[in-house]
Amino acid sequence: MRFVDEYRDAKAAEQYARAIARITTKPWTIMEVCGGQTHAIVKFGIDQLLPEGITLVHGPGCPVCVTPVELIDKAIEIAARPEVIFCSFGDMLRVPGSHGDLFAAKAAGADVRIVYAPLDALKIARENPDGQVVFFAIGFETTAPANAAAVYQARQQCIGNFSMLVAHVLIPPAMEAILDSPSNRVQGFLAAGHVCTVMGYTEYEPIAETYAIPIVVTGFEPLDLLQGVFMCVKQLEQGRAEVENQYNRAVRREGNRHAQNLIREVFEVVPRKWRGIGEIPRSGLRLTGPYGEFDAEQRFGVANYAAEEPSECISGLVLQGAKKPHECPAFGTRCTPETPMGAPMVSSEGACAAYYRYRHSAIST
Amino acid sequence: MEREQEFSVSCPIPLQRYPNITLAHGAGGKLMHGLIEELFLPAFSNPALDARHDSAVLSHGAVNFAFTTDSYVVQPIFFPGGDIGSLAVYGTVNDLAMAGARPWCLSAGFILEEGFPMEALWRVVQSMQQAAEHVGVCIVTGDTKVVDKGKGDGIFINTAGIGVIERDVSLSPQRVQPGDVLLLNGDIGRHGIAVMAVREGIDFETEIESDLAPLSGIVGALLEESPEVHCMRDLTRGGLATALNEIAQTAGVGIEVDENRIPVREDVQGACELLGLDPLYVANEGRFITFAAPSDAERALCVLRAHELGAGASIIGSVTDSSSSRVIIRSAIGVPRILDLLSGEQLPRIC
Numbered sequence: 001m002r003f004v005d006e007y008r009d010a011k012a013a014e015q016y017a018r019a020i021a022r023i024t025t026k027p028w029t030i031m032e033v034c035g036g037q038t039h040a041i042v043k044f045g046i047d048q049l050l051p052e053g054i055t056l057v058h059g060p061g062c063p064v065c066v067t068p069v070e071l072i073d074k075a076i077e078i079a080a081r082p083e084v085i086f087c088s089f090g091d092m093l094r095v096p097g098s099h100g101d102l103f104a105a106k107a108a109g110a111d112v113r114i115v116y117a118p119l120d121a122l123k124i125a126r127e128n129p130d131g132q133v134v135f136f137a138i139g140f141e142t143t144a145p146a147n148a149a150a151v152y153q154a155r156q157q158c159i160g161n162f163s164m165l166v167a168h169v170l171i172p173p174a175m176e177a178i179l180d181s182p183s184n185r186v187q188g189f190l191a192a193g194h195v196c197t198v199m200g201y202t203e204y205e206p207i208a209e210t211y212a213i214p215i216v217v218t219g220f221e222p223l224d225l226l227q228g229v230f231m232c233v234k235q236l237e238q239g240r241a242e243v244e245n246q247y248n249r250a251v252r253r254e255g256n257r258h259a260q261n262l263i264r265e266v267f268e269v270v271p272r273k274w275r276g277i278g279e280i281p282r283s284g285l286r287l288t289g290p291y292g293e294f295d296a297e298q299r300f301g302v303a304n305y306a307a308e309e310p311s312e313c314i315s316g317l318v319l320q321g322a323k324k325p326h327e328c329p330a331f332g333t334r335c336t337p338e339t340p341m342g343a344p345m346v347s348s349e350g351a352c353a354a355y356y357r358y359r360h361s362a363i364s365t
Numbered sequence: 366m367e368r369e370q371e372f373s374v375s376c377p378i379p380l381q382r383y384p385n386i387t388l389a390h391g392a393g394g395k396l397m398h399g400l401i402e403e404l405f406l407p408a409f410s411n412p413a414l415d416a417r418h419d420s421a422v423l424s425h426g427a428v429n430f431a432f433t434t435d436s437y438v439v440q441p442i443f444f445p446g447g448d449i450g451s452l453a454v455y456g457t458v459n460d461l462a463m464a465g466a467r468p469w470c471l472s473a474g475f476i477l478e479e480g481f482p483m484e485a486l487w488r489v490v491q492s493m494q495q496a497a498e499h500v501g502v503c504i505v506t507g508d509t510k511v512v513d514k515g516k517g518d519g520i521f522i523n524t525a526g527i528g529v530i531e532r533d534v535s536l537s538p539q540r541v542q543p544g545d546v547l548l549l550n551g552d553i554g555r556h557g558i559a560v561m562a563v564r565e566g567i568d569f570e571t572e573i574e575s576d577l578a579p580l581s582g583i584v585g586a587l588l589e590e591s592p593e594v595h596c597m598r599d600l601t602r603g604g605l606a607t608a609l610n611e612i613a614q615t616a617g618v619g620i621e622v623d624e625n626r627i628p629v630r631e632d633v634q635g636a637c638e639l640l641g642l643d644p645l646y647v648a649n650e651g652r653f654i655t656f657a658a659p660s661d662a663e664r665a666l667c668v669l670r671a672h673e674l675g676a677g678a679s680i681i682g683s684v685t686d687s688s689s690s691r692v693i694i695r696s697a698i699g700v701p702r703i704l705d706l707l708s709g710e711q712l713p714r715i716c
Binding site: 001004008009010013014042043044045046048049094103104106107108116222337338356357358359 | 384385386387388389395396399565567625631634635638640696697698699700701702703705707
């Protein structure tokens with residue numbers, strides 16, 4: 001398939017792997033920020049092509065994984081109301097809350113529907129004027145513009161029975177939080193290409209400078225990832241710490257201005273709790289100004305929920321790149337995709353799910 | 366607050382097993398296998414059932430029969446390349462064919478929802494009749510039930526089928542052995558994507574048609590020419606990956622396949638990339654895998670390719686050993702990884 005096959009060429013991958021090995025003189029630890037990148041790395045076995053000294057650790061860029069447990073509880077509570085049609089991306093349905101997941105809520109009678117886009121939820125709201133249609137808006141900067149557009153349209157078109165449960169998080173503050181952690185071992189980042197298609201990469205420049213760390217905006221295909229690693233290792237070996245753009249077929253430095261304006265129109269930046277990590281300042285989005293009336297937390301009175309996250313699994317360490325999924329004692333035994341303890345075992349972008357699905361009996365040897 | 370404190374590591378509560386049936390219990394993945402293994406099989410256990418083949422194989426005197434049943438709940442009921450009626454005939458015929466049986470007769474049970482349009486029912490029935498005629502089976506018995514509006518989804522159909530095993534063949538997962546060569550009769554993923562495109566209102570440049578087709582003809586031709594075929598399985602819900610895992614587990618063998626040799630049409634690949642789906646798990650209704658002895662593999666491939674339903678056939682892998690019951694796939698860039706069962710439904714990713 002055009003624009004895909006070119007980036008999955010086995011021979012070119014091998015050449016890149018050799019080139020990386022040639023320039024590597026010291027061990028380096030590089031974090032790929034996005035869960036989509038993690039899955040591509042594990043699925044295609046990219047880490048196994050790299051020289052021994054290069055360690056890839058997996059970042060917090062899985063929006064499903066970092067959505068806090070109380071938001072899942074709120075979603076289930078709202079979905080259970082008889083007047084509510086609760087719309088969500090498929091990934092969120094199996095993520096455990098305190099007492100169950102949205103799949104179980106659906107089985108118990110809640111009207112929970114999988115949609116592919118927030119505008120689909122808006123359409124459902126138009127078609128069901130007597131019901132309350134709630135969309136579970138999760139994601140990073142990538143999905144924020146489409147979600148903003150749905151709320152913007154709802155307001156323009158006076159669709160009063162539509163609202164949004166917002167769980168939006170932002171990537172750069174999470175990267176800074178990881179770098180600030182005393183246990184940090186990340187020496188270079190592969191930044192999330194799709195996030196940068198929206199936001200550009202100017203906001204990463206101060207991070208690279210302040211923390212003296214190379215950041216390479218990277219795509220999602222095998223050759224993208226190998227080239228991203230190559231560029232990152234080259235910077236590390238040369239002692240540079242700059243923002244470079246590997247994914248230049250999709251990303252411009254300034255990003256997509258229209259999309260950014262729409263996000264700013266509808267959302268404001270707030271502190272947000274990340275599942276398994278804790279609260280990070282200025283790391284989330286909330287509906288603002290006249291769009292506040294579309295906030296499902298306010299509409300359904302679930303704003304002050306709290307839920308404890310017990311400390312059995314190590315998803316927090318996995319999301320910060322401090323541990324690999326298989327280093328968790330529960331991995332593959334008490335924690336599996338059927339009985340997940342943490343969200344990274346559920347989501348198609350979660351690191352634990354990637355390891356479980358593609359290598360739970362260590363075939364890498 | 367200190368960053369150190371912010372990074373207190375925490376984790377959600379373990380989820381109890383589901384107290385109610387969820388959609389994932391019917392999706393062909395691990396949850397469904399759990400349901401079958403822990404609930405149905407222990408309750409009904411007998412040698413024919415425990416063989417866990419697409420059809421039960423039964424003997425009466427010198428005659429061997431295959432017997433199977435399947436229910437059809439597809440939505441939308443009319444989709445590019447077929448409809449629930451032809452699917453209800455071909456799906457069951459294909460399960461019989463996988464046991465090496467010539468389909469003989471079918472039953473048809475209709476569960477209709479109050480308010481379902483008579484015109485649609487007539488189209489479905491005509492389609493079933495044409496499909497049955499096409500493969501030479503008779504629908505010899507049936508049943509009709511009507512449920513209250515809101516208690517069904519328009520129409521559900523159950524068909525059961527009986528086939529006669531005329532050749533001296535024994536096809537079953539238990540016969541699969543190390544060294545066997547694995548053949549696939551064509552490109553995968555078309556049925557699932559065709560249905561999903563209609564259901565979700567997704568338009569592609571070209572219409573993707575379901576691969577729905579009766580496999581009894583091509584299977585008959587194959588068995589005629591290649592006696593050393595050990596097992597066949599049609600790739601329905603859960604796709605190729607699920608079928609491979611079922612065989613590996615039932616036969617107690619390892620299977621290795623090569624991703625680059627598994628044909629996926631470009632438009633299907635594109636749709637999968639767009640929706641975040643893996644074509645290896647997407648449903649098919651006219652595709653099957655064959656495990657043949659190495660000495661017979663080339664001959665089997667020629668027979669498949671000579672048939673219109675096997676023009677795109679290829680050898681996609683082989684049976685490796687009996688130590689792991691695992692399916693290993695060599696990725697597009699040549700690195701091996703596990704190809705596992707999914708938990709439940711394939712959930713489209715968000716970004």
